[in-house]
Every structure is written in C-alpha cells, then in structure tokens.
Amino acid sequence: MESGRLGGSGPAEPGPRLRGLRGTDQAVWASSLSEAEAGAGCFALAVAAVLPAGGSGERMGVPTPKQFCPILERPLISYTLQALERVCWIKDIVVAVTGENMEAMKGIIQRYQHKRISLVEAGVTRHRSIFNGLKALAEDQPNSRLSKPEVVIIHDAVRPFVEEDVLLKVVTAAQEYGCSDHDLEFGTECLHLALKYCHIKAKLVEGSPDLWKVTYKRDLYAAESIIKERISQQICVVMDTKDEHVGCRLEETLKNELNHMKKVTSGRDLQQIILEQCYSFVCVNVMTSDFEETHKLLNMLEESNISILYPVVVISVHFLDYKSVPFGQKMENLMHIREFAKEMKKRNILLYGLLIYYPQDEQKLKESLKQGATIIAALIKERNSGLIGQLLVA
Amino acid sequence: MESGRLGGSGPAEPGPRLRGLRGTDQAVWASSLSEAEAGAGCFALAVAAVLPAGGSGERMGVPTPKQFCPILERPLISYTLQALERVCWIKDIVVAVTGENMEAMKGIIQRYQHKRISLVEAGVTRHRSIFNGLKALAEDQPNSRLSKPEVVIIHDAVRPFVEEDVLLKVVTAAQEYGCSDHDLEFGTECLHLALKYCHIKAKLVEGSPDLWKVTYKRDLYAAESIIKERISQQICVVMDTKDEHVGCRLEETLKNELNHMKKVTSGRDLQQIILEQCYSFVCVNVMTSDFEETHKLLNMLEESNISILYPVVVISVHFLDYKSVPFGQKMENLMHIREFAKEMKKRNILLYGLLIYYPQDEQKLKESLKQGATIIAALIKERNSGLIGQLLVA
Incomplete structure (x- = not known):
C-alpha cells in the first residue's frame, strides 16, 4: 500500500486531540514466519486486529459489560471498531465476544455499518479470547473470509480513542524488534502468552495519552464529554x-x-x-x-x-x-x-x-x-x- | 469528641457514591510525641490537614493550574476544601499555594465561605510545600491561630471526592502503626520525606475508589459529570x-x-x-x-x-x-x-x-x-x- 493512501485516512474521531502525558501500552504480535516480508516495508504487510471483548464489567458497578455501555446511545465498542476501521491498512478485525453477547454484537455491526469484522467466541479469560482470535486468523479454513496476517494488533475493546499513528508505531515495532527475554520480563502478561502458545514474537510499545482505557463509570462520563466536544x-x-x-x-x-x-x-x-x-x-x-x-x-x-x-x-x-x-x-x-x-x-x-x-x-x-x-x-x-x-x- | 457528633457529619458531596475498585493512597503523619495520647482514642486527638496546592497543571494541557480549574464555575480546590471542612474533627486546614496564586486563593476562601483555612507559601516541589505546611503547624508562634496538632493528614488538592470514612481510617492508622522500614520501602516518596525531615512516623493507607486524582482534562470532565449527577x-x-x-x-x-x-x-x-x-x-x-x-x-x-x-x-x-x-x-x-x-x-x-x-x-x-x-x-x-x-x- 502506498503511503499517500495511508496519509489520506482521517483520525479516529474528528477534532483536535486532548493532551496528557501518561500513555498506555499496546501489544503486538509479529508472526516469525513473516519477518523477511515485513522488512520489505510496513504496508506490504497483511495486518489484522484482535479485540478481546468478553469482559463482564465488574469494576464499572453496572450490569452491562463496559464495552457495551452506551455513549450518546451508541455502545462503546462501536467507537473502538470505528477507530480501527478508519485505518485502511488493517485488513481484518476479529472481535471475541461471549456467546450470550454474540447476537447483540451482530446487531451493533449491522446497525452502525461496521466493515471487515469477524466474530469469534470469547474464552473464559482475556488471554483465551485473544488466543481464539489469533487462532481464527491463523487457520486457513476453506470457507473463512479471513486471510492469514503477518502482523496482528491486539487492542482492548474499551480503548476507543486509538489513533492511526499509534497503530502505525505498533506495526513498525513489529518489524523492527524481535522477541527478547528482556521484553518478556518487563512486558505485560500478554507477551508471555504470545511466546508460550503461539511461538510468535512480541514487543511492548509505548502508547499515546489518548489511548486510555474506559474502566470506571467516571471514564464513561469522560469519554462522553470528549466525544461531545470533538463533534x-x-x-x-x-x-x-x-x-x-x-x-x-x-x-x-x-x-x-x-x-x-x-x-x-x-x-x-x-x-x-x-x-x-x-x-x-x-x-x-x-x-x-x-x-x-x-x-x-x-x-x-x-x-x-x-x-x-x-x-x-x-x-x-x-x-x-x-x-x-x-x-x-x-x-x-x-x-x-x-x-x-x-x-x-x-x-x-x-x-x-x-x-x-x-x-x-x-x-x-x-x-x-x-x-x-x-x-x-x-x-x-x-x-x-x-x-x-x-x-x-x- | 464523642462518636455521635462524628456520625452526624454528612458526606463530602450529596448523593450516593460511585463504585469502582482501584483505590489510591493517602499519606498520614503521626507525630511521635503524641503516640501515647493517640492511643487513648482518635477523637481526643488534635487533627489537622495540609494540602499541597502549588502545582502548575502541566499535564492538563491548560494554562490554569489544575487545582484552580473551574467545575460548574467553582475552582476544583474549593470542592476539596469543602470535603475536608465537613469533617468536624479536622481542626485546621493548611493550604500551600505559590505566591502568585495567594490572592486568588484568598478570594476563593472568601467567596465560598471556607472555614478553618490557613495559607502558607508553596515550595518549589510538592515535598517542600508539604514541609512548609507542617512547619506552620509545628511552630508555636504567638500570633498564629493554629494549634499544634497530633496527627496531620496530607491530602492532594486535586482529590475532591475524599470521604470522611477514609480520613477516619487514615487517622486510626496513625495511631495503630508506627513507622517501619517496610513501610518506607514500599510507600510513596512522601513517607521518606516525613522521616528524613520531620522525624515523624508515616504509614501508607489504602484509599477508597472515590479518592481518584484529577490529572488530565478528561478527569475534569468526569468530575463535573459526577458532581452534576450528585446534586x-x-x-x-x-x-x-x-x-x-x-x-x-x-x-x-x-x-x-x-x-x-x-x-x-x-x-x-x-x-x-x-x-x-x-x-x-x-x-x-x-x-x-x-x-x-x-x-x-x-x-x-x-x-x-x-x-x-x-x-x-x-x-x-x-x-x-x-x-x-x-x-x-x-x-x-x-x-x-x-x-x-x-x-x-x-x-x-x-x-x-x-x-x-x-x-x-x-x-x-x-x-x-x-x-x-x-x-x-x-x-x-x-x-x-x-x-x-x-x-x-x-
């Protein structure tokens, strides 16, 4: 993909960004098979994203899991999908949801006209959900519309304000870095998972300040105000x-x-x-x-x-x-x-x-x-x- | 002070509390001189609070220091003062502000009719501001209206949702615990400061979920929504x-x-x-x-x-x-x-x-x-x- 097409893609949300200093982390998987190709240039890469969205929202203190909580009457996860969809070089987005939320998720995709989304069943833990998403991408099933990617971005369903530049940084890091003991020691649990189960390389990349996670009810209020301000x-x-x-x-x-x-x-x-x-x-x-x-x-x-x-x-x-x-x-x-x-x-x-x-x-x-x-x-x-x-x- | 009077004091903000799990920490200083008296019962204690409020608000990305940012047209610090004032057993509240904000702070105290407040000049760091506040409380100056306290609560000016029960826990901890190497090792920098400069004991106490700190612009939005919801x-x-x-x-x-x-x-x-x-x-x-x-x-x-x-x-x-x-x-x-x-x-x-x-x-x-x-x-x-x-x- 040429860089011009990449530059033409707008930000995930309209309007200027809010400032702040503390970022959050973003994990990335680079299949070791594709390293040679990856070196040839980021946008020749096949990139996919996996969103674990099987959480129960206990910390929010509300019955609805936080990824389905409405902001301006639209579920939070739809904002996150919109942010990823706008990045034209992400070919496939796999969302892992629990069986009981599968129909609701299908409804969200239809209502808000999301594209390039596939659904898989979430596991009992976040790690298992990620694993199920990776598995769906890795399998070369004859009936699957998914193509095997070279880089997979793992993104929380409850971080709606992710921007293209951070995602680009993540994919670039997937090419530049291999997987070292050091990374695993100081990285997140997810990086361990990547090595242990998938035998693929992982690197922790520093995120942007906008990449914060909606965790508490107050975060929903903040997200609503930010979205209202932007539009x-x-x-x-x-x-x-x-x-x-x-x-x-x-x-x-x-x-x-x-x-x-x-x-x-x-x-x-x-x-x-x-x-x-x-x-x-x-x-x-x-x-x-x-x-x-x-x-x-x-x-x-x-x-x-x-x-x-x-x-x-x-x-x-x-x-x-x-x-x-x-x-x-x-x-x-x-x-x-x-x-x-x-x-x-x-x-x-x-x-x-x-x-x-x-x-x-x-x-x-x-x-x-x-x-x-x-x-x-x-x-x-x-x-x-x-x-x-x-x-x-x- | 009898416990009945304590129970009669209302919460810092009207309405029910929001839920969440992750708390923040609260540091407390117990003068080692007063340990014997402290053991006799918390409310026989003279309790004061020091609020370091000399910050510049860089992370907020706005020119106004965050403690002076308006929420429903009233500065954030006034909400924090209100929360502490409502606790009748806190006898004195010392606020450390920079020289350039001194007059504005006096205006806030007058306009919102805050009581039991004394102002001291902030230092160049948060630690120095705390130190200045402690010094004002420790000095037995003839013209000072401050009386020497036995327990001093150090509270961030940008944590407006502090509740009486957390403050009570803090004061109780000041009586129960001494200062150990363990506490210092795993506590905050403030605890080191307490030992090094003031030769007084310190203990890290777990806070409530409402005790979150207003740091970014999104936190101001969240605070405004919470306050609006409560009233x-x-x-x-x-x-x-x-x-x-x-x-x-x-x-x-x-x-x-x-x-x-x-x-x-x-x-x-x-x-x-x-x-x-x-x-x-x-x-x-x-x-x-x-x-x-x-x-x-x-x-x-x-x-x-x-x-x-x-x-x-x-x-x-x-x-x-x-x-x-x-x-x-x-x-x-x-x-x-x-x-x-x-x-x-x-x-x-x-x-x-x-x-x-x-x-x-x-x-x-x-x-x-x-x-x-x-x-x-x-x-x-x-x-x-x-x-x-x-x-x-x-």
Missing part, C-alpha cells in the same frame, strides 16, 4: 441566498463569540461539509418562510446517513420582527417544529428552534444575536434529546 | 395548596418517569429540604397567577445562601389551558421570566420556565405530563446557564 468543534451556518443579511450578521456573531472554542463555517458547499463530517448546523430561514431552508438541510442530512454514528444537531433559526407579524401568531406557526423534531429524532438528528428578536435598534440587535450565539453553543455542546422540538427565544 | 439526585416539587390537582399529577408523573434515577420530594417542608441540600426545584404555579409561587421559592433560596456552592435549578411550571387564555397572550405574560432569570443567575440560581399544555383528554394530558418530566430531567441534568430564562413547552 461540536465545527458549526456550519446554512442560509438562503435570497435573504442573507440577517444570516450573515448571525454568522459573524457566532465567529466572534465562539471563536475560541468552535470553527464556524459557511454552508455554501454543504455536500462537502457533510462529507467532512460536520455534526452541528445552524440553519437560517428567511423571515417570510417558515421552515423552507431547514427542510432542505434535513433532507440532505437524511440522505447522507451521517447521523448513523453521531447525533447531528440542527438549530432552525427564525428572525422575529415584532412589527410585521404578531409574536403569538408567529410562534403558533413555528410550533410545528415539535412534530418534525420527533420524526428527526428517529434518524438521530436533534432539531431545535431558535427565534431571534430582530429590533431596529443596533445595540439591541447585537444583544439579541449574542444571546442567540449563547443558546446555539449550549444546544450544540449538550446535544440533549430531551429538549428537541423546543422553540428557544433570543 | 441532581433529589428533585423537590413545590406547589400552592390552593390548586394542588395539576401539581400532584405532575409530581406523580415525575415519580413514575424518573424513579430509577431521582428522588422526588414534596416541598411541604421547604426550609428543611433546603437545609438538607436539595439543588433542584420544580415550582408549580396556579393557572390564574403568573409567578407567585416561583417568587416565594426564589426568595427562600436567596435567603438560604444554598447556591453559594452549587448552581440551583428552579423550573417554573405553568399549566396552559388553551380554552381560557389565548396561547400567545399567556406566552407574552410569561416572557418576563427572562429578566428574573438574568437576576437570579447572579446568585447562581438557574431559572427556566416550563409551559405544560393541559388538555381535557386524559390520554393527551398524560403525554403532556410525560413530556414535561423529560424536559425537567434534561434541564436538571445539564444545568446549562445558556438556556436560563427560556420558556419550554410540553
């Missing part, structure tokens, strides 16, 4: 060209007010912005229409399927001119947003309404717009489905 | 006795819908409920009044000062009868909530409005109430100040 980095402002004035004023205010925390983009090339995975939209409707612009946007979002992985926020903005339309009447027209919002929720699109008072007085207008920006920031940050269909007023 | 456990429903019917229906719905996550209380003895530190209120106003009941509640909350430590949520509920008052007109009357909300925000009280549609049809009424409960749960959970003064509709 809220970019806000796209969509408006009709017929009535751009008020829309531009709002876009300008958003840029000034949220500059330190968000990137505000114009929705001129909407298809491209959706493709680049923007999950937050502010849609400005012209004063005389009700939801025309919002409906167009919602249709595009539905077609794109972007909301399969993350909840998409759409804030339908309506400017309120006291003089032309009575407040109460305008409100009643706009109350229909509640039904749209219920429909959209089924597609994981969170729709909110925002009425911005549009006075003639410049100072008052500025205040309205600023208040609007505050409300937009709050809705995008929290992504609370309990408030969908509400008409907020700035 | 949202109890919801108090306040209503006027003149028009209890709709209020009782709402209270009943809240109990059914939120039963698994919240405790819903009637606000009949409001003073007592405020004293017991409830931070979430649903206030039902009778149909003919606008904000009468809400104003009464807000006055009581202001007098109680309960919002100094945590943001208090008040949801002003108004039932909406389409037949008697036109929708638009009712809305316009209620829009005044925006100004009240701005005023209340200055007191750390987050006021939101909730209009519940009240149809004659029983099935529709049930749906309205259920939707109201969903909105109430969302507002209480998030405590988002960006949405104050909004009128939500169920």
Whole structure:
C-alpha cells in the first residue's frame, strides 16, 4: 500500500486531540514466519486486529459489560471498531465476544455499518479470547473470509480513542524488534502468552495519552464529554441566498463569540461539509418562510446517513420582527417544529428552534444575536434529546 | 469528641457514591510525641490537614493550574476544601499555594465561605510545600491561630471526592502503626520525606475508589459529570395548596418517569429540604397567577445562601389551558421570566420556565405530563446557564 493512501485516512474521531502525558501500552504480535516480508516495508504487510471483548464489567458497578455501555446511545465498542476501521491498512478485525453477547454484537455491526469484522467466541479469560482470535486468523479454513496476517494488533475493546499513528508505531515495532527475554520480563502478561502458545514474537510499545482505557463509570462520563466536544468543534451556518443579511450578521456573531472554542463555517458547499463530517448546523430561514431552508438541510442530512454514528444537531433559526407579524401568531406557526423534531429524532438528528428578536435598534440587535450565539453553543455542546422540538427565544 | 457528633457529619458531596475498585493512597503523619495520647482514642486527638496546592497543571494541557480549574464555575480546590471542612474533627486546614496564586486563593476562601483555612507559601516541589505546611503547624508562634496538632493528614488538592470514612481510617492508622522500614520501602516518596525531615512516623493507607486524582482534562470532565449527577439526585416539587390537582399529577408523573434515577420530594417542608441540600426545584404555579409561587421559592433560596456552592435549578411550571387564555397572550405574560432569570443567575440560581399544555383528554394530558418530566430531567441534568430564562413547552 502506498503511503499517500495511508496519509489520506482521517483520525479516529474528528477534532483536535486532548493532551496528557501518561500513555498506555499496546501489544503486538509479529508472526516469525513473516519477518523477511515485513522488512520489505510496513504496508506490504497483511495486518489484522484482535479485540478481546468478553469482559463482564465488574469494576464499572453496572450490569452491562463496559464495552457495551452506551455513549450518546451508541455502545462503546462501536467507537473502538470505528477507530480501527478508519485505518485502511488493517485488513481484518476479529472481535471475541461471549456467546450470550454474540447476537447483540451482530446487531451493533449491522446497525452502525461496521466493515471487515469477524466474530469469534470469547474464552473464559482475556488471554483465551485473544488466543481464539489469533487462532481464527491463523487457520486457513476453506470457507473463512479471513486471510492469514503477518502482523496482528491486539487492542482492548474499551480503548476507543486509538489513533492511526499509534497503530502505525505498533506495526513498525513489529518489524523492527524481535522477541527478547528482556521484553518478556518487563512486558505485560500478554507477551508471555504470545511466546508460550503461539511461538510468535512480541514487543511492548509505548502508547499515546489518548489511548486510555474506559474502566470506571467516571471514564464513561469522560469519554462522553470528549466525544461531545470533538463533534461540536465545527458549526456550519446554512442560509438562503435570497435573504442573507440577517444570516450573515448571525454568522459573524457566532465567529466572534465562539471563536475560541468552535470553527464556524459557511454552508455554501454543504455536500462537502457533510462529507467532512460536520455534526452541528445552524440553519437560517428567511423571515417570510417558515421552515423552507431547514427542510432542505434535513433532507440532505437524511440522505447522507451521517447521523448513523453521531447525533447531528440542527438549530432552525427564525428572525422575529415584532412589527410585521404578531409574536403569538408567529410562534403558533413555528410550533410545528415539535412534530418534525420527533420524526428527526428517529434518524438521530436533534432539531431545535431558535427565534431571534430582530429590533431596529443596533445595540439591541447585537444583544439579541449574542444571546442567540449563547443558546446555539449550549444546544450544540449538550446535544440533549430531551429538549428537541423546543422553540428557544433570543 | 464523642462518636455521635462524628456520625452526624454528612458526606463530602450529596448523593450516593460511585463504585469502582482501584483505590489510591493517602499519606498520614503521626507525630511521635503524641503516640501515647493517640492511643487513648482518635477523637481526643488534635487533627489537622495540609494540602499541597502549588502545582502548575502541566499535564492538563491548560494554562490554569489544575487545582484552580473551574467545575460548574467553582475552582476544583474549593470542592476539596469543602470535603475536608465537613469533617468536624479536622481542626485546621493548611493550604500551600505559590505566591502568585495567594490572592486568588484568598478570594476563593472568601467567596465560598471556607472555614478553618490557613495559607502558607508553596515550595518549589510538592515535598517542600508539604514541609512548609507542617512547619506552620509545628511552630508555636504567638500570633498564629493554629494549634499544634497530633496527627496531620496530607491530602492532594486535586482529590475532591475524599470521604470522611477514609480520613477516619487514615487517622486510626496513625495511631495503630508506627513507622517501619517496610513501610518506607514500599510507600510513596512522601513517607521518606516525613522521616528524613520531620522525624515523624508515616504509614501508607489504602484509599477508597472515590479518592481518584484529577490529572488530565478528561478527569475534569468526569468530575463535573459526577458532581452534576450528585446534586441532581433529589428533585423537590413545590406547589400552592390552593390548586394542588395539576401539581400532584405532575409530581406523580415525575415519580413514575424518573424513579430509577431521582428522588422526588414534596416541598411541604421547604426550609428543611433546603437545609438538607436539595439543588433542584420544580415550582408549580396556579393557572390564574403568573409567578407567585416561583417568587416565594426564589426568595427562600436567596435567603438560604444554598447556591453559594452549587448552581440551583428552579423550573417554573405553568399549566396552559388553551380554552381560557389565548396561547400567545399567556406566552407574552410569561416572557418576563427572562429578566428574573438574568437576576437570579447572579446568585447562581438557574431559572427556566416550563409551559405544560393541559388538555381535557386524559390520554393527551398524560403525554403532556410525560413530556414535561423529560424536559425537567434534561434541564436538571445539564444545568446549562445558556438556556436560563427560556420558556419550554410540553
């Protein structure tokens, strides 16, 4: 595989990385058979990943095993699979789950459209699960779609924030290092397992700070906040060209007010912005229409399927001119947003309404717009489905 | 001190504890001079605490030292001080801060009304800061309000979730154990410091799972979620006795819908409920009044000062009868909530409005109430100040 194709693969999660110093370790298996080929260049290698996911989640203090705990309504393991899937040079991903969770896991793969995944039954220990995964990859079964890999990455199902650069480091290490007594002495138990049962070489590689493991309930909270923060980095402002004035004023205010925390983009090339995975939209409707612009946007979002992985926020903005339309009447027209919002929720699109008072007085207008920006920031940050269909007023 | 008084002290944070297995350690110094007295019973002991808080927060990746990072707008160290203050048998709390943060720290103590706190200058290392704190306690200076303690607890400023039972274990260990070579060999560096510089005995005590340290940005997120969850456990429903019917229906719905996550209380003895530190209120106003009941509640909350430590949520509920008052007109009357909300925000009280549609049809009424409960749960959970003064509709 050429390096250009590799570079084109995005990060596992959108947005910038959080900082920190303490990394975690990642184990890697390099089949001793493939050493000669491995030396020829990493991406000529056949790489696979094994995810032991048979844990019971005792430490979490909740009945659901932690790898199946929901974050923004999606199970943790799906985030980890997504992170691995995005790395195009990982050919196969083998997940080891217990028999009782096998059907649920199949459902997750289908619902979130995961690719290149095979399932094996987990063992009674983490080690046995890894062994079962390796065995499935090693066997040249006639009906198996799995091809025998040269490097296997073992990755915890509960480390959702793994990045391509760390995985690359792992694979590179698999080529550079053999298996020495030293490595085994100071490495993890897994490295022992590799030598003992599979007669393959292993090396402990230092991970990145983002590679932390979701272990306690507080880690689930942290993961949820990190994911929310990442998908809220970019806000796209969509408006009709017929009535751009008020829309531009709002876009300008958003840029000034949220500059330190968000990137505000114009929705001129909407298809491209959706493709680049923007999950937050502010849609400005012209004063005389009700939801025309919002409906167009919602249709595009539905077609794109972007909301399969993350909840998409759409804030339908309506400017309120006291003089032309009575407040109460305008409100009643706009109350229909509640039904749209219920429909959209089924597609994981969170729709909110925002009425911005549009006075003639410049100072008052500025205040309205600023208040609007505050409300937009709050809705995008929290992504609370309990408030969908509400008409907020700035 | 008698044990009854000890038992009466509440936990450091309201609500139940989160579970987890891995604890952290807590170091304790027992002055060797006081061993005989210590044996006589823990609460005859004079106990003090030293908090080294001179860190720079490098690992957090943010410019503010982590102990001063805000959680719900209050600095982290204030939560830790609150946790220690609640333990009535800790007589003095000495905080070591750098010269440049001294004034900010004084401001924190004043604003959040912390008691029994003394400040000393931090050293260039954590060890030197501890030493400075111990020295301030050890010196019998004529002008000092500090009295020489028999046991000193050293507690990290960035472990806000410390509970009284762990502190008690620490003090008990200070009596039971002396200082052995074994302890020093397997203990932390701090234990070495204790022996080397202060000639006092030290023992490593196993901590509770809640005693985790806020180190990375993700830990701040986790801490915020935990605190929000704890202060949202109890919801108090306040209503006027003149028009209890709709209020009782709402209270009943809240109990059914939120039963698994919240405790819903009637606000009949409001003073007592405020004293017991409830931070979430649903206030039902009778149909003919606008904000009468809400104003009464807000006055009581202001007098109680309960919002100094945590943001208090008040949801002003108004039932909406389409037949008697036109929708638009009712809305316009209620829009005044925006100004009240701005005023209340200055007191750390987050006021939101909730209009519940009240149809004659029983099935529709049930749906309205259920939707109201969903909105109430969302507002209480998030405590988002960006949405104050909004009128939500169920």
